[in-house]
Amino acid sequence: MLRSETVYLRALEANDIGFLYEIENDASVWGLASDTLTPISRHNLRQYLDNAAADFYEVRQMRLVICTNANKEAVGTVDLFNFDPHHRRAAVGIMVANTHRRQGYAAEALQLLLKYARHTLHLHQVYCTVAATNKASLRLFKAAEFRRVGVRYQWLADAEGWQDAVEMQRLLAGQ
Numbered sequence: 001m002l003r004s005e006t007v008y009l010r011a012l013e014a015n016d017i018g019f020l021y022e023i024e025n026d027a028s029v030w031g032l033a034s035d036t037l038t039p040i041s042r043h044n045l046r047q048y049l050d051n052a053a054a055d056f057y058e059v060r061q062m063r064l065v066i067c068t069n070a071n072k073e074a075v076g077t078v079d080l081f082n083f084d085p086h087h088r089r090a091a092v093g094i095m096v097a098n099t100h101r102r103q104g105y106a107a108e109a110l111q112l113l114l115k116y117a118r119h120t121l122h123l124h125q126v127y128c129t130v131a132a133t134n135k136a137s138l139r140l141f142k143a144a145e146f147r148r149v150g151v152r153y154q155w156l157a158d159a160e161g162w163q164d165a166v167e168m169q170r171l172l173a174g175q
Helices: 012-024 042-051 105-119 135-143
Strands: 007-011 062-068 073-086 087-096 125-131 147-158 160-169
Touching: 007 105, 012 042, 012 073, 062 105, 073 147, 087 105, 105 135, 125 135, 125 147, 135 160
Parallel strands: 087 125
Antiparallel strands: 007 062, 062 073, 073 087, 125 160, 147 160
């Protein structure tokens, strides 16, 4: 199992619908940490959950739930998506519920995901796109040895206008 001292990662389950509904409908991250600008229905989330167990190599994405070891509570999700099997790379996304942020869960979950990506999925590299104003995420990925490789100017739209996006990557080979 993917487990650290504080958290573990597990596959999505049918009873995660309430938790997913909460984090997917957090309007504060729409357009920045997600691709949506509209609420997502429970019906659409049920359909998503019905297909969530599909093979990573087939659907080219995976979402895992971040749970605490202490009480097995779901506190966030971590994703691999845009998987390219030829180049053995995927994008990484991470979301921790607002009430559980700044407790170290994201850092531990990211380390677990990186080990899994390297040793089980045999990925060569992972990458992410982070809003330039999202200082917490930039610190998280920098601490996990992601390198800043570029900036996309006025790439992300939010309620206040346009934001730059920082592109980061981490090579996994030899790790």
